[in-house]
Amino acid sequence: MAKLTLMFEQKTVKEVPVGSRPVGIGRSPDNDLPVDNLAVSNYHARVYFEAGRLVVEDLASLNGTFVNDLRVERATLHDGDSIWVGKHHIKVDASGDTSTFGDTGRRGATAPRINETMVLDTKARRDMLQQAAAMGERTQFAVGRLKVPTLVILSGNTDQKEYMLTNKLTVIGKSKMATVRLKGWFKPQLAAQVNQRDDGYYVGPGDKVPRVNGAPITGPMRLNDGDLIEVCGLRMNFIFRD
């Protein structure tokens, strides 16, 4: 079983195992690992198993959670990592860990190779779904996480001033079927497209090659909050709306 050890400098303060319940870290005494330091938020971070991996999640703390040297919002933990909150750190011992679904991690193949397709049995699936549900709740409570991708029209002739991107596929063009409908003569039916993928939103070419932040794209390009997209005389911002 994985183990977390709260340290102050070289001194061990407290040790807890990580079970099925998340381990809370923070200044409030009802945390599993209470950290008595003003630089630490009341409910600062938590550590839990998710799909067989040990994960640390920052709970929108003021001064941040660090794994080794990196500030993280969420990160997968590995044996020997240190989580830093204020001046305390927490050593991660995952050496004796046997995880729920087997380790699929970067430390290589410890799980047997599965050649035949199989479905997780009811219990494993239920655990997985519960974790997904818990994840959903956390996502909503975490500050600024639940945001709607939006195209805000800065200039150009369109039927609306703002478009929320709710579908996997968004088309910008003159076509009746386009989400962002261009008006005017000589505009292409399908000028450009914005597609949702697992890791974000991508703008891609249609009959025209759009420009992102002034430069023409060479293929589907991942959009960042605030990017400026230009196509067919249309200028718009891609933003995440609360």
Add this chain to the structure above:
Amino acid sequence: MEIFSGGVTNVGRVRTNNEDCFRIEEPLNLYVLSDGMGGEAHGEIASALAVEALVKHCQETEHDPAMTIFGDMPSNWSEKTKRLSSAVHLANKTIFDSAQAHPEQRGMGATLTAAWIDGPRLSVAHVGDSRAYLLRSGTLQQLTNDHSLVAEQVRRGILTPAEAERSDMQSVLLRALGAHEEIEVESEEHTLFGGDVLLLCSDGLTRMVTEPEIAGTLQAEPDPLKASERLVELANEQGGADNVTAVVVRVGSEPKGWFSWLRRGTRKTAQKNGSAGGK
């Protein structure tokens, strides 16, 4: 909208039986693919049952639109999307019931990915790790989410896509038809444009052939049957570790001007080794 389609299934270079199954139901513009699992011949039975049950339900509802809709779904979906999703629920029940009635079939299951085109609207219903892709203006976009453990880990940021590709757990599904009496169906609606190409494929294709290769093949080969044959060849050239199936559907370029009605309804379909899940 003119629609051209073609599909191929092949046993691959390692397996001895083909558990994949597909159907192009021309009069309905309905396209279905299923990848079965289970010992002995049971994977083949499961995928054939899935395709058969889905197509049958869609055909019946064409004659009797008042038929019951199964499963909870948003009211703003089109009738076709609701039907298609409903048909996936039924297919699940069919496999589940068959396995209950025949103890030797216990543990059999199947993926199911179905697309139904109605005018410019595309309805997609899906369970498992087969995929639907849309190629539009040279950009290949996956329309379905893989219901596999590694894909879920990627979506949550636990694995990177590169780690997922190397994972030993690629065959572990979180959802498949036949495993439980109830199932959650992923459904979506999209609008089609002239020139769009839809691809349904089993994981035997996507594990062997990269997405840029798939996009390149679909762009280079305008004939849907030849494109699907080429994709299957590529998968076999690069290992053919699993059964491989590709169904390609091409939407004709948008008709220009007032004479478009003259061309309406034209279509062309071809298929090889179709519903029987041949070798």
